[in-house]
Amino acid sequence: MYSVLLVIHSAFRWLVLGSVLYGIYRGGRGYSRRVSFTRFDNSIRHTTATIAHIQLLIGYILYFNSPLVSYFRAHFTEARHQFDLLFFGLIHILLMTLAIVFITVGSSVSKRMDSDREKFKTMTIWFSLALVIILTAIPWPFSPLANRPYIRTF
Template sequence: MYPILLTVHSVFRWVVLVSLCYSIYLGITGWSRKKTFNKSADFIRHATATIAHIQLMIGYILYFNSPIVAYFRAHFKEAIRQFDFLFFGLIHILLMTIAIVFITIGSAVAKRKESDNEKFKTMTIWFSLALLLILLAIPWPFSPLANRPYFRAFHE
């Protein structure tokens, strides 16, 4: 089960990134061009938040079943000195949780704004902050923090 979820989490990150980037693009164009925040824009706002929440739930399941995190918790004083354990035991989950909180706030506040321009502006700002955190917290293959491949293949 763990390897399957790890693969799903790895692949689903691209869905999160694409939906978030599209939402930000939609927000910027809507905000700058004073467009109407129509049902389509509202659907994209809501879908992006939902996709991010699904990814976070998968991430939490992985976190509490991860051998890396189990080692980190059991051997905290030793593990905190090894950056790979620190990254997955603390940094990754903390930054991703904060990012999803930003998406949730941005989505909820944008939904309740009166003007269309304020809806686009709110969505753009909060989703952009979340994207920045997500990009920092992903273990990219080139990352000096912790690195993993672009796609994790399922191996049992």
């Protein structure tokens, strides 16, 4: 089951990135063009937060069942000096949790704004901050922090 969830988590990141990018696009477009915050914009806001929460849930399940993380926690003093272990044992989970908090705050605060322009602005700012964190914390194949393939396979 662990390996199946790892593949799903790896592939699902593209859905998270796509939805966050599209949310930023819709927010920036709506803010700059001064258009109404439609039901479609609201569904993008909500769907982006939902997709991010699903990814975080899968990530937490993986984290608490990962042999890599188990080793990191059991041998913290030695493992913290190995950056790959430090990345997955601490950095990745903290940054991704923070990014999802930003998406959640942006979605929640945006929903409660009075003006359409403020809704777009709030969504754009919070989603953009989350995107920067997400892009930093993903173990890209080219990353010096920790690297994994673009999509894992079985």
